[in-house]
Amino acid sequence: MDIRVLSYFLMAAREENITRAAQLLHVTQPTLSRQLMQLEEELGVKLFQRSNHSVYLTDEGMVFRRRAQELVNLAEKAQEELTQKVETLSGIIAIGCGEMRGVQEVAKLITGFQERYPLVKFELYSGNNEDIKERMEQGTLDMGLLLEPVSIVKYDFIRMKTKEQWGVLIHKDAPLASQDVIRPGDLVGTQVVTVHLNTPVHHELVGWSGNFAKQMESCVNYNLLYNAVIAARERKGAAICVKLDCHYDDMKFLPLEPKLELSSVLAWKDQQAYSKATTAFIKYVKDVYR
Structure with a gap:
């Protein structure tokens, strides 16, 4: 299985049309069809459902698509790192970031580093701790901004100075919106x-709520805040979250009392070989926080 065929597969999956995909890949339609059938034979599964004019991924095809994209991304990343010019630092550094105010510190680090090395580019991926750590293990992310508490035994890291304050975004028409803070038990009902x-x-949030945690009605769980706020606003309810520098119509932020503040860490895998650009950025980060 070579990367070129995986790229063919991904293009066909995206276009859902063999003829159009072949045109974009600059190959003939019979060549592309043959390569895709050989890939199916190699894997021993049917990747596409075919009709007269279109192709659609099977369930197996949708699973394979994710892994194929990861392999293609890794191959492109490896090629970028190996062909990097010796005399000029360049390349791409991929960082996963949770939704938190500590991202401002990461942004300052990126800005300062790019002032020294303007040819280095950064890719930011938004997700929760679990998403980011999985991608770091896969090698598609070089570093991750993780909200504590989090297991970082396999990582080297620096701790952000910013504290992440927890509270709720609550609809302005909700009875609790008249309060200045949210205390344990307030959210029951x-x-x-x-x-x-x-x-x-x-x-951590359950520990803060204490005995009231079992009485609270959790209607939706989330990993990224924007969608959570939409759900809470629709229900005229509350979204438990960290405080961000964002405004949401009809929603008011109330901090938790007693105050609940958590830290975050910028982490990377320990004892791993990185590109020259990533290695230089890690050194820069350590120097800044020394």
Whole structure:
């Protein structure tokens, strides 16, 4: 299985039309069809459902598409790193970031580094701790901004100076919106949108709520805040979240009391070989926070 054939597969999956995909790949339609059938034979599964004019991914094809994209991305990343010019630092550094104010510190680090090395580019991926760590393990992310508490035994890291303050975004028409803070027990009886269950961050919130945690009605769980706010606003409920420098219509942020603040870390895999650009950025980060 070579990368070129995986690229063919991804193009056909995207276009859902063999003729159009072949034109974009600059190959003949019979060549592309033959390569895709050989790929199916090699894998021993049917990747496409075919009709007269279109192709659609099977369930197996949708699973394979994700892995194929990861392999193509890794191959492109490896080629970029190996062909990097010796005399000029360049390349792409991929960083996963959770939704938190600590991203401002990462942005300052990126700006300062690019002032020294303007040919280095950065890719930012938004996700929660679990998404980011999975991609770091796969090699598609070089670093990750992770919200504590988080297991970082396999990582080297620096801790951000910014504290992440927890509270709720609540609809302005909700009875609790008249308050200045949210205390344990206040959210009982309110439809609550909260972070995914059974994660370390969720356990911190349960610990803050104490005995009231079992009485709270969690109607939706989320990993990224924007969609959570939409759900909470529709229900005229509350989304438990960190404070961000964002405005949401009809929603008001109330901090938790007693105050709940968590830290974040910028982490990377320990004992791993990185590109010259990533290695230089890690050194720069360490120097800044020394």
